[in-house]
Amino acid sequence: MNVEIAVDQPAKMPAKRTKRSLSGMAARSFKKHWQLYIIVTPPLLYFFIFKYYPMLNAVLAFKDYNVIKGIWGSPWVGMRNFKLFFNNPIFWDLIKNTVYLSGYLLLAGFPIPILLALMLNEVRGNKFKRLVQLVTFAPYFISTVVMVSIIMLFLAPRLGFVNVLLNHLGLDSINFLGEPGMFRSIYVWSDIWQTAGYSAVIYLAALAGIDPTLYEAAKVDGASRFQKIWNVDLPGLLPTIVIVLILNVGNIMAIGFEKVYLLQNPLNLVNSNIISTYVYSIGLLNANYSFATAVGLFNSVINLVLLVLVNSLAKRFSNNSLW
Amino acid sequence: MTTMNQKIRESAGDRVFMYGIYIILTLVLLAVIYPLIYILSSSISSPSAVTSGKVWLWPVDISFKGFKTLFNTPQIMTGYGNSLFYTAMGTFISVALTVMIAYPLSRKTFFGRSPIMMIITFTMIFSGGLIPTYMVVKSLHLIDTRWALLIPNAIWVWQIIIARSFFQSSIPEELIEASEIDGCSDLRFMRSVVIPLSKPILAVLVLMYAVGQWNAYFDALIYLKSANLFPLQLVLRSIIIQNNSTGIMDAMKQVERQQLSELLKYALIVVATLPVLMIYPFVQRYFVQGMLVGSVKG
Numbered sequence A: 001m002n003v004e005i006a007v008d009q010p011a012k013m014p015a016k017r018t019k020r021s022l023s024g025m026a027a028r029s030f031k032k033h034w035q036l037y038i039i040v041t042p043p044l045l046y047f048f049i050f051k052y053y054p055m056l057n058a059v060l061a062f063k064d065y066n067v068i069k070g071i072w073g074s075p076w077v078g079m080r081n082f083k084l085f086f087n088n089p090i091f092w093d094l095i096k097n098t099v100y101l102s103g104y105l106l107l108a109g110f111p112i113p114i115l116l117a118l119m120l121n122e123v124r125g126n127k128f129k130r131l132v133q134l135v136t137f138a139p140y141f142i143s144t145v146v147m148v149s150i151i152m153l154f155l156a157p158r159l160g161f162v163n164v165l166l167n168h169l170g171l172d173s174i175n176f177l178g179e180p181g182m183f184r185s186i187y188v189w190s191d192i193w194q195t196a197g198y199s200a201v202i203y204l205a206a207l208a209g210i211d212p213t214l215y216e217a218a219k220v221d222g223a224s225r226f227q228k229i230w231n232v233d234l235p236g237l238l239p240t241i242v243i244v245l246i247l248n249v250g251n252i253m254a255i256g257f258e259k260v261y262l263l264q265n266p267l268n269l270v271n272s273n274i275i276s277t278y279v280y281s282i283g284l285l286n287a288n289y290s291f292a293t294a295v296g297l298f299n300s301v302i303n304l305v306l307l308v309l310v311n312s313l314a315k316r317f318s319n320n321s322l323w
Numbered sequence B: 001m002t003t004m005n006q007k008i009r010e011s012a013g014d015r016v017f018m019y020g021i022y023i024i025l026t027l028v029l030l031a032v033i034y035p036l037i038y039i040l041s042s043s044i045s046s047p048s049a050v051t052s053g054k055v056w057l058w059p060v061d062i063s064f065k066g067f068k069t070l071f072n073t074p075q076i077m078t079g080y081g082n083s084l085f086y087t088a089m090g091t092f093i094s095v096a097l098t099v100m101i102a103y104p105l106s107r108k109t110f111f112g113r114s115p116i117m118m119i120i121t122f123t124m125i126f127s128g129g130l131i132p133t134y135m136v137v138k139s140l141h142l143i144d145t146r147w148a149l150l151i152p153n154a155i156w157v158w159q160i161i162i163a164r165s166f167f168q169s170s171i172p173e174e175l176i177e178a179s180e181i182d183g184c185s186d187l188r189f190m191r192s193v194v195i196p197l198s199k200p201i202l203a204v205l206v207l208m209y210a211v212g213q214w215n216a217y218f219d220a221l222i223y224l225k226s227a228n229l230f231p232l233q234l235v236l237r238s239i240i241i242q243n244n245s246t247g248i249m250d251a252m253k254q255v256e257r258q259q260l261s262e263l264l265k266y267a268l269i270v271v272a273t274l275p276v277l278m279i280y281p282f283v284q285r286y287f288v289q290g291m292l293v294g295s296v297k298g
Helices: A015-032 A034-063 A078-087 A090-109 A113-122 A126-141 A144-155 A161-168 A180-208 A212-220 A227-250 A257-261 A276-285 A289-318 B003-044 B047-051 B065-071 B074-106 B113-123 B130-139 B157-170 B173-181 B184-198 B199-215 B218-225 B234-241 B254-295
Strands: none
Touching: A015 A034, A015 B234, A034 A078, A034 A276, A034 A289, A034 B074, A034 B113, A034 B130, A034 B184, A078 A289, A078 B003, A078 B113, A090 A113, A090 A180, A090 A276, A113 A180, A113 A227, A126 A180, A126 A257, A126 B003, A126 B254, A144 A161, A144 A180, A144 A257, A144 B003, A144 B074, A144 B184, A144 B199, A144 B254, A180 A227, A180 A257, A180 B003, A180 B130, A180 B157, A180 B254, A212 A227, A227 B003, A257 A276, A257 B199, A257 B254, A276 B130, A289 B113, A289 B130, B003 B130, B003 B254, B065 B254, B074 B113, B074 B184, B074 B199, B074 B234, B074 B254, B113 B157, B130 B218, B173 B184, B184 B199, B218 B234
């Protein structure tokens, strides 16, 4: 949650004197800490090569990529790739699938860790509390591939646990992963199963930090447990809730590729094709580099705008923000 | 009198409320742990018990046939070996690079630390995208080499943030000043003071990077082509998700093969997950620490 960027803009200071003293400071710092400047170079190079150079490469979106001419030699085509994407019927499908999936994940997945933390916080017995925490945290360590493997084994049409159970109850088998309508629920609820315990940790820490005198005051006033949660715990959690909500809403268009891609099959593609999986299939599988870059860039820009927007809204309506 | 009644009634309400909480938490506990037990039990049951749906909770006709087959499959053992290599090597590179940038950024006298911090954090909210990054990796000739899994995603910004805030809060300014007066160089100070004082944060970094590397598949999917370089996760994907287990058991009869291929999937999940889940209870506190260090503004 600490994306705090300290801004001590040198430009704001009076021009001439600052320049001299700044360069003097820099020179002194370089001379004294030259070893630190040397060790910081490889990681910085990493950021320039693998994070910033790709941003330059993103000009590909405005070009018609030609392998022989390379990125910089390929001809400019202006906004053609973007126009192609916006006019493609798949555009609205992708937007809809992406927003629906992450919207569903947000609506269902956001409150559950909070509820879990509030309940765990009420538990007196330390052993039970620790057991629940230990177990619910564990699935966080399961890899995406294993998670999807588990989903597929449990939901397999013939031998899967769920269908065997349904058959025992006299019900027909369901091909869960072949039903487009089931895709989002499968994605969201398996995600909650996997991460709710992990996400609850941050709220538990916030609950532990609430001023104990507030609880004593509530006790003196004869508040019930529920009233105590409502009037002390929830207000105490609010700053954390707002920060986590900002991050989640800001990332609505950035929903991960990994799990969606593995759960995808031709039958559920109607609902499971999202922007990031589309970029992968168009770009890397069909080698349509320029077009895929344009789609990816569009997505990145939307993400950035969303994050900045949500952050400024949060700043306006409460005192919590990322920066 | 009335106040006493009130008190009794309230506490009864509270008691019901508490029972409700305990029941819900117990259900949550069962819902999380049941699939894990089911998988573990299936992996050590006999192939026919697994395919005929006889396993409900505990293993049926205990057999280790699944694991035996796994250990005799070169494809899987290569994947396992590769994953061990990527995890060890990748974690080493990642932790080294993270400390190399996080420590200087924690020093107040390090000129330019605000702009550098800004350059780094910006990459958290904006990226060039999949294809432009792929082009960079390609132009460096890293495609289909082991380096492709070790370098392009070596540093996580989040780890820099938590390491930096740890250094800032737990390396006392006085120590730095004293060492400077004694003429101790920055590197010497890092080696003999910072690193020994930072074991908790180093543990957090090592564990988070190691689990991340062990569980990763995306970079392998896009950057690797040769099967002999594949990490375990990619082998798993091919066997379980794409259902390509034919290569493992050519010589068997159809029925037997089908039964075994189901069993193998459970055994594979166990083999791929157990190393991480087994150390997890002992190191959970480091992960919690890592999350919380980062969430304290500073």
